[in-house]
Structure formats: C-alpha cells, structure tokens
Amino acid sequence: MTEVLASRSFRGPAAEDAIESVHNNLDSLWLDVPFVQDMDQMTFTTAVIESASNIVQHAEPAGPDQVELGVDITVQPTLLQARVSAYHAKPPFGPMEPATPGEDAESGRGLALIQALVTTVTFERQDGTNTWVLSRTSQA
C-alpha cells in the first residue's frame, strides 16, 4: 500500500480562474510537505500548471456539457503525481508530440516543457475524459 503524505484536488469549469485555484492548491500543498525539495516543488508546479492551462486553452466540449478541469495531486515519500483531467472533452486533436518551435514563436513550447519537467507523462481516455498523468520521482 502506497503511503500518501498529502494531497489536493480541484474540479471546476475549465476557465482562467481555475488556473489560479490550482496554483493556490499547489502552494498550500507544499506547506504540508516541507521536506519536498525546492527544485521538485518548482518543476512539478510548472508541469501541473502547463497541463491545466493546456486544457483551459485547447480542450473542446464533446457535447452540451462544458469542459471541466480536474487536478488531483498526491505526494508520496519519493513520488509526486498529478492526474490532470478534461471532463466532457473531445479526444485531443492532432499530434501529441512536442513541437520544436522557432525561437521567435510565441506558442508551442508547452508539451516539450512538461516532458522536460517530469519523469513520466502518460495519457488516458475513458468515459469522455482525457487524463494526463504526470509523475516526478522526488529527491528523498
């Protein structure tokens, strides 16, 4: 049985306000687990906000219900994990491979940044929900 030392969950409309709420959740989470090193906090926070922002900016509703964002974060002794979900959303459109934009491009760096920040990124689609699972092995 895996020991969960701290956790936070958010669910709400996939709108700009949600990003600030998720960020505030992360800030308060780190206060509960001060042994998680600054570098791990910084990288993981950035990856979670990138993923949540991606959903707010790009997820399209599959039907009449608006897209909702869900972010479930758990801290285990040497593992930080976030399940970042888009509920009531269409499957992601287009390639999910990170782009390599030119140096004057103003967008397109998010996926590559997420991959650089965490140990693994996996994608699941089930019952109309897209979920990105971000895991970062943290320093003990």
Next chain:
Amino acid sequence: MEFSYEVKDSYAEVKADGRLNMVSAPKLREFVTDVIAGGSNRIVVNLENTAFMDSSGLGALIGCLKAARQAGGDLRIAAVQPQVKMVLQLTSMDKVLTAYGTAEEAFRND
C-alpha cells in the same frame, strides 16, 4: 499580476509582479505594447517579483521583444528568479532573452 512602468534616462522599466501565466500573459503584452506606443522602444522587464512563469508567459515576453524590435528598439529582462530561469533554460530561450542582474545593467553598455 500587477504591472507598472517607469521611464528612465535611456529605457523604460516594466515591473510584472506575481504569476506570469495564461491569465496574465495577454495583459503583459498589452501593457508593454502601450509603453512602446507611448514612445519607449528600449524596454527592461524587471522580473524581480515574478515568482512564476509558464510557456504562455514566455510567449508574451517573446511577443513583447518582437514589438520592441519592430519599433527600432529592444527588450531585455532583469532580476530573473529561479523558476523563471529554469523555464528559460529548458526552452533554450535564455539565448534569446538575455537576463541581466538588475534593470540598470540591461542597457548600460549601449
């Protein structure tokens, strides 16, 4: 996020305090565009109190850099904090957006 600016001798210093994310990124772009339209094309964005930046915020800085150059000037960043430095390095944009220790240093030698 809160924005402010101050016109100095040879440049305009823009401060962006808070989180530079998908919510505030368009506002930074708009703010800097207005400063440039006001007659300042040499811009220093002081990131001393910017605790967080994501790829949207980075995109806004690049947009502001392009706007300053189109106006015949330049945009430089100063007082970069650790998380912002990390995002700049991981995206290799630290080569495009040169970071200076303080706002005063950014245009000192031009």
